[in-house]
Amino acid sequence: MAIFLSFRRVALTLFCLLSLIAKADDNKVNDNILLTIEVSYIELHSGPAVGYPVIYVIEKGEQVEVLLKRTRWLKIKDKRGNIGWLSQNELLGLSHQGKAIAQQNYSEEDFFQRDVEAGIMYGDFEGSNFYNLSLGYAFTDVFSSEILAGKALGNIANSDIYEAMLISQLLPEYFVIPYVGIGAGIINTKPHSILADAKNRQNTLISAAVGLKYHLARNFLLRAEYKYSLVLTDRNENEEIKVWKLGFSIFF
Numbered sequence: 338m339a340i341f342l343s344f345r346r347v348a349l350t351l352f353c354l355l356s357l358i359a360k361a362d363d364n365k366v367n368d369n370i371l372l373t374i375e376v377s378y379i380e381l382h383s384g385p386a387v388g389y390p391v392i393y394v395i396e397k398g399e400q401v402e403v404l405l406k407r408t409r410w411l412k413i414k415d416k417r418g419n420i421g422w423l424s425q426n427e428l429l430g431l432s433h434q435g436k437a438i439a440q441q442n443y444s445e446e447d448f449f450q451r452d453v454e455a456g457i458m459y460g461d462f463e464g465s466n467f468y469n470l471s472l473g474y475a476f477t478d479v480f481s482s483e484i485l486a487g488k489a490l491g492n493i494a495n496s497d498i499y500e501a502m503l504i505s506q507l508l509p510e511y512f513v514i515p516y517v518g519i520g521a522g523i524i525n526t527k528p529h530s531i532l533a534d535a536k537n538r539q540n541t542l543i544s545a546a547v548g549l550k551y552h553l554a555r556n557f558l559l560r561a562e563y564k565y566s567l568v569l570t571d572r573n574e575n576e577e578i579k580v581w582k583l584g585f586s587i588f589f
Contacts, residue, residue, distance in 0.1 A: 370402065370403040371400050371401070371402055371403075372400065372401050372402075372403065372413075372428075372431040373398070373399070373400050373431060374395055374396065374397050374398060374399050374400075374401070374431060375397065375431055376397060376431075377396070377397050378394050378395060378396050378397065379394070379395050379423060379427055379431070380393070380394055381393040381394070381395065381413055381415075381419070381420075381421025381422060381423055382421055382422045382423075382424075383421060383422070384422055385407045385410035385412075385422045386410070386422075386452070387424070389422065392419075392421050393415070393419045393421045395415050399415060399416060400415075400416065401413045401414065401415050401416075401423075401431075402414045402415075404420070407422075409424065409425045409426075409451070409452055410422050410423065410424055410425065411423045411424075411425065411428075451475055451556075451588035451589065452474065452475055452588075452589060453472070453473070453474055453475075453588065453589040454471075454472075454473040454474075454475070454481075454483075454558070454586050454587070454588040454589075455470075455471065455472050455473075455586060455587060455589075456470070456471045456473075456558070456560060456584055456585060456586025456587070457469065457470055457471075457584050457585065457586070458471070458560065458562070458582040458583060458584025458585075459582060459583065459584055460562075460580055460581045460582025460583060460584075461580065461581045461582075462487075462489035462491070462496070462578065462580050463489075463491075463578055463579065463580075464491065465489040465490055465491030465492075465496075466489070466490045466491075467487060467488070467489045467490075467580060467582060468487060468488050468490075469485060469486070469487040469488075469582055469584070470485065470486050470487070471483055471484070471485045471486075471586070472484050472485075473504065478506070478509045479505055479506050479507075479509055480503075480504075480505055481503075481504045481505075481506075482501065482502065482503060482504065483501070483502040483503075483504050483518070483520075484499075484500070484501050484502075485498070485499070485500045485501075485502065485522075486498070486499055487499075487500075492529070493528060493529060493530075494526050494527060494528040494529060495526075495527050495529075496524055496525065496526045496527070497524070497525045498522060498523075498524045498525075498542070499522050499523055500520050500521065500522030500542075500544060501520055501521065501522060502518045502519065502520030502544070502546065503518060503519055503520060504516055504517075504518040505517055505518070506550070512551075512552070513549055513550070513551050514549065514550040514551070514552075515547070515548070515549055516547070516548050516549070516550065517545075517546065517547050518544075518545070518546040518547075518548075519543075519544065519545050519546075520543070520544045520546070521541065521542065521543045521544070522541075522542055522544070523539060523540065523541055523542065524539070524540055524541075524542050524566075524568055524578075525537070525538070525539050526538045526539075526540075538570075540568050540569055540570050540576075541568075541569045542566045542567060542568045542569065542578070543566065543567050543569070544564050544565065544566040544567075545564070545565050546562055546563065546564040546565075547562070547563055548560060548561055548562030548563065549561050549562075550586075553585075556587050556588050556589070557585060557586075557587055558585065558586045558587070558588065559583075559585060560583070560584055560585065560586055561582070561583045562580075562581075562582050562583075563579070563580070563581055564579070564580045564582075565577070565578070565579055566578040566579075566580070
């Protein structure tokens, strides 16, 4: 119980830290940037994501003004005063001052402003081989969420882990990005023994993680992480799990 209370205090502290350092990611455009539609039409969404509905369609030849930038989306206003959001992926269909907007390679700025990140990692799970898949979504350049699925292959038992994490990049302006995270999930453990008392178990776990991300090139990242998890069991003592892992991810 003492371990659980201690971990709970750590988790609450981390959560408060994440909340304090989360910041708005709207980048206002100081100068009026006018873009010309060079394709048949473009569609403006009601918000900065593909899940938002299309609210306006602007036809070829019209000009639009860029108001601000949020992650990989631009807030646009047309000549009628209609305002909506345009993905940066659509910029190839526009021009600026008579010049076509060229396709840009991924850069460090794209890393800071990424929307989606998917990765695979390998590591050590209390002496067992551990494989991990992850999918994350960035709300800002600092604050993101992540879902993970992992499998530990050991001599005594195999374990499947499913978690949801809240992640914060503490110093997003640095070339090497440190981050912290807290989360919760479930762990399914299947012992190899055929003894009667060797039963499959499913338990809840809560976790705290620290790690580093390094932008290798284009949209590829190198990632290293240490995670401490507390497995909540129905026995007298809870179990502690320490995981080290290293891997790669790509962002979109």
